[in-house]
Amino acid sequence: MKIAVCVKQVPDSWAEKKMAGGVLDRAGVDAVLNDLDEYAIEAALALVEANSPTGATGEGSGHSITLISMGPERASESIRKGLSMGADDAILITDPALGGSDSLATSLVLAQVLSAGGYDLIFCGTESTDARMSVIPAMLAERLQISQLTFAGAVSVDTTSATAKISRVTDSGIEEMSAAFPAVISVIEKINEPRYPSFKGIMAAKKKIIESKSLSDIGLSTSDVGSDAALSSVEDAQARPPRSAGIKLVDEGNAGTALAEFLAEKRVI
Amino acid sequence: MSKVFILAEVTNGHIAKSTGELATFAKRIGSVTAIVLNGKDAALEAELANYSIDEVRFLSGVDFNSYSAAASASAISALITAEGPTALLISSTAQGKEIAARVSVRTKSGIITDAIDLDSNLIATQSVFGGSTTVHSKVNSPCAVVTLRPNSIEVVSVASTFTVLESSVTEAELGANSTRDRVLSVAAAVSGGRPELTEAKIIVSGGRGTNGDFGAVEAIADALGAAVGASRAATDAGWYPHSHQVGQTGKTVSPSVYMACGISGAIQHRAGMQTSKLIVAINKDPDAPIFDIADFGVVGDLFNVLPQATAAILAKKA
Ligand SMILES: Cc1cc2nc3c(=O)[nH]c(=O)nc-3n(C[C@H](O)[C@H](O)[C@H](O)COP(=O)(O)OP(=O)(O)OC[C@H]3O[C@@H](n4cnc5c(N)ncnc54)[C@H](O)[C@@H]3O)c2cc1C
Numbered sequence: 241m242k243i244a245v246c247v248k249q250v251p252d253s254w255a256e257k258k259m260a261g262g263v264l265d266r267a268g269v270d271a272v273l274n275d276l277d278e279y280a281i282e283a284a285l286a287l288v289e290a291n292s293p294t295g296a297t298g299e300g301s302g303h304s305i306t307l308i309s310m311g312p313e314r315a316s317e318s319i320r321k322g323l324s325m326g327a328d329d330a331i332l333i334t335d336p337a338l339g340g341s342d343s344l345a346t347s348l349v350l351a352q353v354l355s356a357g358g359y360d361l362i363f364c365g366t367e368s369t370d371a372r373m374s375v376i377p378a379m380l381a382e383r384l385q386i387s388q389l390t391f392a393g394a395v396s397v398d399t400t401s402a403t404a405k406i407s408r409v410t411d412s413g414i415e416e417m418s419a420a421f422p423a424v425i426s427v428i429e430k431i432n433e434p435r436y437p438s439f440k441g442i443m444a445a446k447k448k449i450i451e452s453k454s455l456s457d458i459g460l461s462t463s464d465v466g467s468d469a470a471l472s473s474v475e476d477a478q479a480r481p482p483r484s485a486g487i488k489l490v491d492e493g494n495a496g497t498a499l500a501e502f503l504a505e506k507r508v509i
Numbered sequence: 510m511s512k513v514f515i516l517a518e519v520t521n522g523h524i525a526k527s528t529g530e531l532a533t534f535a536k537r538i539g540s541v542t543a544i545v546l547n548g549k550d551a552a553l554e555a556e557l558a559n560y561s562i563d564e565v566r567f568l569s570g571v572d573f574n575s576y577s578a579a580a581s582a583s584a585i586s587a588l589i590t591a592e593g594p595t596a597l598l599i600s601s602t603a604q605g606k607e608i609a610a611r612v613s614v615r616t617k618s619g620i621i622t623d624a625i626d627l628d629s630n631l632i633a634t635q636s637v638f639g640g641s642t643t644v645h646s647k648v649n650s651p652c653a654v655v656t657l658r659p660n661s662i663e664v665v666s667v668a669s670t671f672t673v674l675e676s677s678v679t680e681a682e683l684g685a686n687s688t689r690d691r692v693l694s695v696a697a698a699v700s701g702g703r704p705e706l707t708e709a710k711i712i713v714s715g716g717r718g719t720n721g722d723f724g725a726v727e728a729i730a731d732a733l734g735a736a737v738g739a740s741r742a743a744t745d746a747g748w749y750p751h752s753h754q755v756g757q758t759g760k761t762v763s764p765s766v767y768m769a770c771g772i773s774g775a776i777q778h779r780a781g782m783q784t785s786k787l788i789v790a791i792n793k794d795p796d797a798p799i800f801d802i803a804d805f806g807v808v809g810d811l812f813n814v815l816p817q818a819t820a821a822i823l824a825k826k827a
């Protein structure tokens with residue numbers, strides 16, 4: 241199987257985030273690999289390991305896992321983490337013109353690279369922790385005109401018939417879905433426990449290749465992307481005053497009653 | 510007058526309240542067309558008559574639930590191309606956002622997700638970074654695709670009379686690419702008869718501190734007519750279904766009152782509840798981060814505090 245995993249570098253979830261000129265100010269905060277994408281990498285690794293004669297991905301296994309990311313140069317630090325988990329190589333699409341791209345442009349760029357690569361399966365996280373749109377996987381399936389198997393809580397493949405099966409976890413229950421390769425699969429965080437990179441994995445990752453591509457390298461023009469091409473724009477952004485803590489009392493036997501009184505005072509009951 | 514499409518949400522055979530919310534937003538902008546997937550249905554039609562709707566379009570011919578979002582997106586996109594609405598409004602659910610995403614690509618329309626408000630000029634309000642920042646944005650394309658968070662607006666109930674249209678679509682019209690992914694079977698989630706998380710005015714959530722015993726949490730929830738939520742620690746342990754998880758990878762909720770019981774208040778949990786109007790926290794640990802955002806915090810054992818509060822609430826209501 242030829243597998244791609246879409247990964248994004250995002251500001252650390254714990255960092256205080258600010259807006260600058262209508263976009264997230266990324267310069268001032270620590271950046272990490274979107275943690276939901278780690279589940280996607282783990283799912284790809286586990287799938288390959290279960291179906292590989294060598295028990296691993298890469299050389300001689302007939303399988304490969306490529307990380308694909310669109311982002312600034314420094315995203316390579318986060319990509320390196322995915323490589324140290326065990327992915328084989330990576331492609332980073334980076335170009336000054338990409339700044340301010342909306343989800344339509346991001347999906348266009350990723351789809352361009354993915355279609356050139358001819359992957360059987362494309363793994364994604366369900367959401368990037370900064371944008372929180374949860375739209376890229378569906379957009380990729382739409383653009384590439386391939387199957388969409390999203391919100392997977394379990395994934396299996398039949399390599400002989402080249403089909404993938406997932407258990408899709410939705411609000412209304414669990415749906416069993418199947419589709420022929422190629423397909424976009426997004427995984428929920430319940431699917432697995434991402435591995436920690438081993439020392440060996442970290443050392444090996446240093447030698448793995450992250451291929452940098454510009455917009456012209458992938459056949460797109462600067463007018464296709466960026467803030468000028470964006471079909472949605474931010475008018476203004478205001479910081480809200482942080483929530484301040486209110487009453488805090490230590491239970492000395494009657495806090496439950498006090499809570500009920502508080503709710504009555506607020507006309508909740 | 511401009512025309513606005515809303516996608517009716519049907520849950521357990523009924524029109525969800527969120528559909529009324531979409532109609533209320535849409536009415537600010539223009540005349541409202543509600544799209545209902547899966548065929549004409551008199552009962553649904555009667556339920557829709559409670560909301561500000563000018564036209565109802567039933568799409569029949571195929572079972573949209575047996576495909577991925579691709580089939581719904583294909584049918585809706587065709588309607589958009591034919592009728593040129595100024596906006597398509599959909600509820601911000603996982604499925605709703607997928608349909609929105611695909612319609613946006615198909616019709617080359619800008620997309621805004623998780624809006625909490627939308628004005629008559631189609632300026633959307635979003636609350637981002639865990640509620641710390643309020644953003645106003647707009648779409649620069651003929652049709653705006655906007656998903657709105659449930660529970661963001663008071664529904665305006667009216668007795669409306671509307672035109673009903675039904676159009677039948679075939680698998681061939683939707684296209685092979687839209688009908689390829691098949692749902693083989695569905696195991697329905699059990700609903701405990703309590704309000705839906707995203708629609709509830711009050712939510713009581715339990716975390717690792719319940720130690721697997723949600724009895725006290727459910728009892729106070731029932732006394733308050735509240736929905737029950739859970740932290741990831743509680744859903745991971747199998748104590749409560751994943752569909753009840755609140756947070757980054759669960760639901761984003763914004764009720765009038767949110768009660769966190771035995772929940773520490775990790776950033777991923779807060780991401781899903783921080784914009785609640787009133788936050789109550791009960792936790793044994795006085796240093797638990799949840800207290801930083803609580804309007805009313807009790808440092809104590811939930812197994813003592815909750816039953817006492819439940820009894821006091823029931824006494825007050827009696
Ligand atoms: C990618 C990712 C996504 C995530 N998504 C989510 C998400 O969507 N939602 C979510 O909730 N979390 C999410 N998390 C997990 C999150 O980081 C926390 O681990 C989780 O929220 C902790 O749950 P908890 O507060 O119930 O447990 P803990 O952090 O263990 O807290 C339990 C609390 O209960 C208190 N306690 C114990 N006994 C009692 C008692 N008898 N009475 C009163 N208090 C008591 C303790 O003092 C403690 O503060 C995510 C994490 C990751 C990495």
Ligand SMILES: Nc1ncnc2c1ncn2[C@@H]1O[C@H](COP(=O)(O)O)[C@@H](O)[C@H]1O
Pocket residue numbers: 245246247248274276277280308309310311346350363364365366367368369371372373374375376377
């Ligand atoms: N810039 C990006 N580069 C690579 N993958 C991305 C990028 N943005 C989003 N993704 C993928 O799409 C998923 C959903 O992201 P989003 O739709 O932004 O919430 C993420 O978990 C990633 O797998």
